[in-house]
Amino acid sequence: MLKRFFIPESVAVIGASKHPDKLGFKILKNVVDGGYKGKVYPVNPSAEGDILNLKSYKSISEIPIPPDLAIIVIPARFVLDVAEECGKKGVKGLIVISAGFKEAGEEGKKREEMLKEIVKKYKMRMIGPNCLGVIDVVNNLNASFAFDMPPKGKISFITQSGALGTAVLDWAAKEEIGLSKFVSFGNMADVSETDLIEDFGEDPETNVILLYLEGLKDGKKFIETARRVAMKKPIIMVKAGKSTAGSKAVSSHTGSLAGSDNAYNAGLKQAGVIRANSVQELFDYAMTFSSQPVPKGRKVAIVTNAGGPAVMATDAIEAEGLTPAAISEKGETLLKEFLSPAANVHNPVDILGDALADTYGKAMEIVLSEDGVDAVVAILTPQVVTQIPESAEKIAQISQKYKKPVVASFMGGKRIEDGVKVLMKKGIPNYPFPERAVSSIRAMVNYKEWKEKKKGEIKRFDVNKEKAARIIDDIKKSGRKTAGDIEGREILASYGITTVDSFLAKNISECKRYFKRIGSPVVMKLVSPDILHKTEAGGVKVGIASVKDIEISFKEIIDSARRYKKDAVIEGVQIQPLISGGTEVIVGVSKDPQFGHLLMFGLGGIYVELLKDVSFRVIPITDIDAVEMIEEIKTSKMLKGFRNIPERDIEAIKDVLLRISQLCMDFQEIEEMDINPLIVFEKGAGVIAVDARFSFNV
Numbered sequence: 017m018l019k020r021f022f023i024p025e026s027v028a029v030i031g032a033s034k035h036p037d038k039l040g041f042k043i044l045k046n047v048v049d050g051g052y053k054g055k056v057y058p059v060n061p062s063a064e065g066d067i068l069n070l071k072s073y074k075s076i077s078e079i080p081i082p083p084d085l086a087i088i089v090i091p092a093r094f095v096l097d098v099a100e101e102c103g104k105k106g107v108k109g110l111i112v113i114s115a116g117f118k119e120a121g122e123e124g125k126k127r128e129e130m131l132k133e134i135v136k137k138y139k140m141r142m143i144g145p146n147c148l149g150v151i152d153v154v155n156n157l158n159a160s161f162a163f164d165m166p167p168k169g170k171i172s173f174i175t176q177s178g179a180l181g182t183a184v185l186d187w188a189a190k191e192e193i194g195l196s197k198f199v200s201f202g203n204m205a206d207v208s209e210t211d212l213i214e215d216f217g218e219d220p221e222t223n224v225i226l227l228y229l230e231g232l233k234d235g236k237k238f239i240e241t242a243r244r245v246a247m248k249k250p251i252i253m254v255k256a257g258k259s260t261a262g263s264k265a266v267s268s269h270t271g272s273l274a275g276s277d278n279a280y281n282a283g284l285k286q287a288g289v290i291r292a293n294s295v296q297e298l299f300d301y302a303m304t305f306s307s308q309p310v311p312k313g314r315k316v317a318i319v320t321n322a323g324g325p326a327v328m329a330t331d332a333i334e335a336e337g338l339t340p341a342a343i344s345e346k347g348e349t350l351l352k353e354f355l356s357p358a359a360n361v362h363n364p365v366d367i368l369g370d371a372l373a374d375t376y377g378k379a380m381e382i383v384l385s386e387d388g389v390d391a392v393v394a395i396l397t398p399q400v401v402t403q404i405p406e407s408a409e410k411i412a413q414i415s416q417k418y419k420k421p422v423v424a425s426f427m428g429g430k431r432i433e434d435g436v437k438v439l440m441k442k443g444i445p446n447y448p449f450p451e452r453a454v455s456s457i458r459a460m461v462n463y464k465e466w467k468e469k470k471k472g473e474i475k476r477f478d479v480n481k482e483k484a485a486r487i488i489d490d491i492k493k494s495g496r497k498t499a500g501d502i503e504g505r506e507i508l509a510s511y512g513i514t515t516v517d518s519f520l521a522k523n524i525s526e527c528k529r530y531f532k533r534i535g536s537p538v539v540m541k542l543v544s545p546d547i548l549h550k551t552e553a554g555g556v557k558v559g560i561a562s563v564k565d566i567e568i569s570f571k572e573i574i575d576s577a578r579r580y581k582k583d584a585v586i587e588g589v590q591i592q593p594l595i596s597g598g599t600e601v602i603v604g605v606s607k608d609p610q611f612g613h614l615l616m617f618g619l620g621g622i623y624v625e626l627l628k629d630v631s632f633r634v635i636p637i638t639d640i641d642a643v644e645m646i647e648e649i650k651t652s653k654m655l656k657g658f659r660n661i662p663e664r665d666i667e668a669i670k671d672v673l674l675r676i677s678q679l680c681m682d683f684q685e686i687e688e689m690d691i692n693p694l695i696v697f698e699k700g701a702g703v704i705a706v707d708a709r710f711s712f713n714v
Contacts, residue, residue: 022197032059057073086109115146167192168195172225176231177256178200311391311464389420394411514703521588538566540591542573555573631649
């Protein structure tokens with residue numbers, strides 16, 4: 017679909033210039049100097065004669081054939097007319113370098129919308145506007161204003177920031193990290209990151225896909241596409257901006273906890289995308305993924321000529337959740353045959369500082385041949401007799417014999433430069449510190465485990481959707497955006513979620529009658545559509561055991577609510593049986609602007625915001641997602657049985673999570689929702705929703 021951007025048969029540069037200080041000159045020169053083999057047409061209404069020995073044209077319409085690709089680098093005010101002309105000429109793809117669109121205010125935003133309409137009208141595709149451009153290293157096309165063509169490799173890099181893109185290209189050239197394709201897509205008015213991921217997923221010249229993003233065009237589509245592509249090749253992403261999405265006031269616990277970064281973490285996890293925390297980490301991972309086989313397991317061995325760095329690497333292995341590999345008795349015997357008696361033949365295998373290259377090679381051979389070793393970190397520091405480039409040659413030579421990842425940490429500066437060059441040339445990624453080497457292995461292990469795990473299925477339950485729809489419609493017709501606790505529990509009940517018995521008492525007399533019906537003890541809660549957080553308003557009384565206390569509590573709740581919010585509509589007091597003997601958890605939903613409904617699970621009651629021990633997933637979730645959400649929270653041990661706490665009904669929690677997922681799929685107008693608390697009883701005894709809160713987009 018995007019072939020026109022990477023292997024076009026002809027390219028027009030609209031805004032080409034004869035002046036070396038003009039952007040139009042630099043882009044045309046990049047196309048020519050990059051070695052592009054197709055036809056190149058400079059276009060500039062003011063230019064006379066040739067530009068860079070190429071015949072120039074006053075307009076795109078004068079070119080004898082419709083170019084496959086037009087690179088537009090002219091002032092924004094002229095772009096719409098030129099794009100229209102390109103469409104009429106039959107151009108298939110546009111790269112709009114020009115700035116001055118939605119990033120430049122309301123006028124620019126309108127201009128961008130008009131540009132999108134032109135692109136759609138003529139069935140063109142467009143990258144940009146406000147972008148750096150496109151580079152295809154394999155096909156020698158540099159359709160950008162980057163300084164140089166990067167070295168050739170198997171990594172494709174997609175970036176939303178052109179400025180970052182130039183820095184990364186310069187860094188990749190210095191470090192000799194090869195790229196296949198590079199795309200800066202700017203404002204993402206047409207071609208999106210999802211389109212590019214899908215295209216690179218089918219590209220035989222791309223082994224690893226890297227992304228730098230500040231935001232997603234369509235979060236749900238991204239998850240669907242990335243999940244499919246990640247099954248074939250790794251996708252690694254760094255996301256800028258970790259602040260809470262939006263400035264709206266949130267009313268629910270879930271809304272207050274579910275910042276945009278939690279949504280991204282959840283969405284990327286579900287899609288199998290590896291999240292890097294920095295651009296450095298992005299390329300750390302990319303180097304290993306692009307050059308090394310994925311490990312079969314978590315067992316990592318270390319071969320080193322320095323004890324201290326080996327200890328650091330061992331600490332990193334455990335910190336990353338990997339396993340220090342055990343060297344077999346046979347392996348240790350073989351190592352003892354040629355190593356000094358002072359050497360360590362356990363993992364980490366320390367061959368000592370006076371070890372020469374042959375010793376390094378023999379040790380690597382034995383360790384890599386071990387069945388109990390899945391990956392190896394080769395550490396070297398420059399000591400007096402260390403044969404640095406020769407040791408690098410041996411490491412690379414031996415590693416080629418085994419289908420196991422080998423990463424190196426040659427530590428130092430000038431003295432190790434020649435060795436690092438050998439490693440990089442031979443496809444062994446080198447990291448200046450052992451922790452970064454170990455982190456790259458952990459990323460590969462996580463990716464392998466994601467690919468191999470069961471993906472689960474999205475469950476559908478037999479529910480009373482019609483009843484829920486009637487309740488929600490009545491709320492919206494009344495002009496309200498929120499559901500009261502009674503309405504909220506009715507919605508839950510219509511979706512098969514057990515709720516606590518509850519009665520609305522409008523006066524003391526009704527309170528007494530319901531108290532006698534329920535029995536002692538009871539819970540009394542304020543009912544007011546204007547006061548959502550009842551506890552803060554003094555609107556909750558727990559463990560009321562006598563008629564006298566009922567009278568006192570009713571008056572205290574109403575008086576406290578009046579003081580909290582004088583003009584609040586107070587409908588009365590809810591009376592419920594006091595539920596005991598279970599563990600309180602919370603299930604909540606908030607709506608993320610990019611991913612849609614975000615489901616939350618965690619420890620419930622008043623502690624949810626204090627401890628923030630919660631997990632998130634983007635809806636819809638699978639049955640596997642539901643299980644993982646429960647297991648991810650730190651306090652999951654309490655649910656599985658811990659000391660004198662009996663095991664809780666985890667299957668019932670899973671059932672609630674899946675039913676809430678279905679509810680949100682059925683009703684997109686749900687903005688926020690909390691079940692807090694959801695009380696979980698012993699295994700097999702189920703759950704009960706005690707308090708429910710909904711808000712809607714009306």
